[in-house]
Amino acid sequence: MESADEVVYVVDDDGRVCEALAALLRANGRSVRAFNSGSDFLQAPLLDAVACVILDMRMPGMSGLEVQKLLASSSHIPVIFVTGRGDIPSTVLAMKGGAVDFLTKPIDEDALMRAIDAALAKARVIRRETADAAVLQARYQSLTPREQELLPLLARGLLNKQAAGILGITEYTVQVHRGRIMRKMGADSFATLVKQAGKLRLETPPTAASEA
Template structure:
């Protein structure tokens, strides 16, 4: 089962098309919300657990590509474009900006449903990755300033004695900091600690 607050958003200035797509998706177990303009969608405060956006390419006001750029600059959401008047340049631009698919009207139902499943799966993975990185950053920020100085030295491969020399502290103190770092970073091995540190792109800080 997917998240209880999983949502498919539809943005199309043609209300008839929006309702038709909504009926199709609801019949296939999807929760749907329809918007008739890009601005209306951008002003909407999302509270979903997982989502994707079916976006019309050509609309009055903000067109689909402009909406895509706006959401990419803020909180991204996988986009599926639909259009009755697509062109090669628009397709290339949309895909370069990260669109999942570019479908022409009348939309093939099977193709649309398959694209939606890919988009929702991608959003689940991206949200999981974002949450994991936030948790990792929180663990790193729980380190003391001195522990944050010790960590990059250790993952560079310096021995405790060498790290102590760079920081002007005793080897025993480095050993104590190392134990605290392993615990706070929830690393079950030094190899794991190195992997976690690489995900943070740490740079050595100046000793004080």
């Protein structure tokens, strides 16, 4: 995957519009990749960069809404829609799909640059959250199977004695595992560990449900 700091993808079936948008963005210091169809864009390898996409709503073949839906299933790149014929139903669907903005042609340059700034800011947040989630998942995977069983019980607020009874181990063993879990998860406090468990959305072992 090629690397870049930030990139704006432009997807529009009108070649002249595509070229004009790309030239405008480059004049404003943006790195640009342009495509004349949604399928070409979806098939191209994405750059390893903070990114957003300016997407034409109405295109022959695959529509902008279809591209948005497929993109959302494999990536979290913020979308800015543009169209020559805006209509309320399409706008509502676009926004429900997570679009950052919806602009009509001819596009106002200031409005476009504001939308891009907002989209890239959102992309930076998504990128950071994705990286944090990957680190958290890697830490969780470093736990032993027993520690993975114990973590959701502790996060629920069960005492060591209660967790020991559910798992059929001694209270001392729970204490040892608890310390190891804290270290492996990089948790500086029990409150932090509870937050981490919440982000992981761990399921409590079935036997815990019957425990008073």
